[in-house]
Amino acid sequence: MMVHPSVHVPSSCVIGENVVIEEGVTLGENVQVGHHSVLLKGTILEEDIMIGCNSVLGCQPFKNSRIQHENNAEGELYVGKGSRIGNGTIIYSGTKLSREVMVGDLASIRENTVVGQATVIGRNAMVECRTLIGERCLIQTSAYITADMVLEDDVFIGPEVSTSNDKYMVRTSTSLKGPHIKEGASIGNNATLLPGIIIGKNAMIGAGAVVTKDVTDGCTVAGVPARKIP
Amino acid sequence: MMVHPSVHVPSSCVIGENVVIEEGVTLGENVQVGHHSVLLKGTILEEDIMIGCNSVLGCQPFKNSRIQHENNAEGELYVGKGSRIGNGTIIYSGTKLSREVMVGDLASIRENTVVGQATVIGRNAMVECRTLIGERCLIQTSAYITADMVLEDDVFIGPEVSTSNDKYMVRTSTSLKGPHIKEGASIGNNATLLPGIIIGKNAMIGAGAVVTKDVTDGCTVAGVPARKIP
C-alpha cells in the first residue's frame, strides 16, 4: 500500500494490497479497505467501515463549460460509522454518507449529496450532485437519481428507475429541478419520472409507468402517462 | 503481482501487473489475468480462461439486516473452461459459470447464481443472487436480472431490460419471486417484467413493453400493459 506519511492508520484497520491513501485522509478504528482501492485527499472515514476492492473515494468533479450549474465539491467526502461500500464504486468529495449507509458495487455518487442513515444505494445505481436522500431509503440496482432531487425517509426506488431534472433537454437555460419524492413512497422498476414533479407520501408508482405530473399522497398510479388506479 | 505462496500458477498462465491472488485460489492451464485484477479466496478457474483488467472475482456478500432473504455464498466461485471475463467485472462466491461463458465489462453477478454453457452476460448487466440462467442465453448490455429468477436455454434479453421480484416493494414481507422465462423467449430492449410472471416458450416481448401477466407459448406482446399482437 501507498499511504501518505502524514496519515495515521490505526492498528485495528485492515488495508489490502496496493491501496492508495492520500494526504489528509482520516481513518477511524476497524476500517477495512479492499485491494486496489483509492482514498483521495481529505476523505474522512469513521469507525467500523468496510470498503471493497477497486473503489475510488473522494473524487473532484471535472470542470466542463457545457454542464449547467456545475459547482465545486464543498468540503470533503464523509463516511459515517458502520457504513459498507462495495467494489468498484466512485464517490465524490463534498458528499456525506450518514451512519450505516450501504453502497453497492459499481455505484457512483457525485459531489454535495447527502445520504441518510441506513439507506441502501444499490449496485450500479447512479446518484447525481446536490441531492438529498433521507433515512432508510432503498435505491435498487441500476436506478438513476438525478441532481437537485429530494427523497424523503423510507422511499423505495425500484431497479432501473429513471429521473430527470431538465424539462427542456438543454435547449433553454432553465433552473434544473429533480422530482421530490415524499416519505414512504415507492417507485416500481423502470418507471420514468419527469422533472420537478412531486410524488406524495406513501404513493405507489407502477412498474414501467411514465409519471408526468404530481401524484397525491397515498395514491397509486400506473401506465403511460401514469393514471390513478381506483 | 501478489500471489499467496500456497497458490500454484502454471507456467502457461499470463498474469498482469499488480494482480492479487489470495489463498486457496485454483488456476488451470492457459489462464490470462489482466492488470490489477483480484482473485479472492478460494476462486476456482478452469483452463483456457481470459480475464480483463480491474476485475474482482470471488467477493463475499455484505450482511445487511434490511435486505430480505439474504444468504451466504454457498461455496466458491467456479469459472468453467474457455470462459471470457471482461474488465471491471465483479463476480461473487457461490456462483458457477459453466464452460465458454462470456461476461462483459463492468457486469456483475451476485452469489449462488448458475450461468449455463456458452451464455453471454453483456457489458454492465447486473445479475442478482439465486438465479438460474440456461445455456446459450444472450443477456444484453445494461440489462437487469433480479434474484430468484429462472431463464431457460436460448433466452434473449435485450439491452436495459428490467425485472422485479418484489410485488409489494418491501412494504409487506412476502416471498420474493422473479419472472420465469421459458426456452427460446425474447425480451425487447427496455421492456419491464413484473414479479413472478411466466414468459412462455419462444414468446416475444416488444421493446418498451410492460408485462404484467403471464404470456403463453409462442405469443408476441407489446405495449403498456403488454397485449397480444395478432
Added chain:
Amino acid sequence: MMVHPSVHVPSSCVIGENVVIEEGVTLGENVQVGHHSVLLKGTILEEDIMIGCNSVLGCQPFKNSRIQHENNAEGELYVGKGSRIGNGTIIYSGTKLSREVMVGDLASIRENTVVGQATVIGRNAMVECRTLIGERCLIQTSAYITADMVLEDDVFIGPEVSTSNDKYMVRTSTSLKGPHIKEGASIGNNATLLPGIIIGKNAMIGAGAVVTKDVTDGCTVAGVPARKIP
C-alpha cells in the same frame, strides 16, 4: 508505476500510483493519469488530457462466435487534446475521441467508434462498436447507444435511454442497423428506440416514449407507441 521502457513520459505529465503503461503508448504534454489506471498497447493520448483512477484504455475485443458481425479493432485508441476521462472507464482500441471529449465515470466505449469534438459521454453510459457520434452531443448517465448507429451534431440523449439494432433479436441473420438521430434532436429519459428508425432534425422524443417508426424533422412525439403531440 510500471511504464514500458520504450515509452516516453514527458516531464509535464502527472502519473499516479501503480499506473501501467504498455509498449507503444504515446503520451502528449500535460497528461494526468490517476492511480491504478492502465494504458494498453498503442494507445495515443494527445496533450492536456486528464484520466481518473482505475480506468482501462485501449482494450481489444474478445472473439466470440455467437456475436454477429464482430470485427477487430481497426488501429489504436486515439484521445484528442483537452479530453477528460473519468474513473473506472473502459475504452477500446480502434476508437477515436476528438478534442475536448468528456467521458464520465464507469462509462464504456467499444471499438471502431468515433466521438466528435466537445461531446459528453455521461457516467455509466455504454456505447457499442462502429457508431458515429457527432460534435457537442450530450449523452447522459446510463444511456445505451447500440452498434451501427449514427448521432449527428448537437444531439441530446437523456438518462437511461435505450436503443436497439437487431429487429429479430438474433432469431434471424439480418443486417444490424441502429437508429439514425439527426442534428439537434433530443431524446427524453428512459425512451426506447427501435432498430433502424430515423429521428429527424430538432425532433423531440418524450420521456419514456417507445419510438417504433421514423419521426419527421422538428416533430415532437410521446407515448407508447410514440405519437405526434400537436
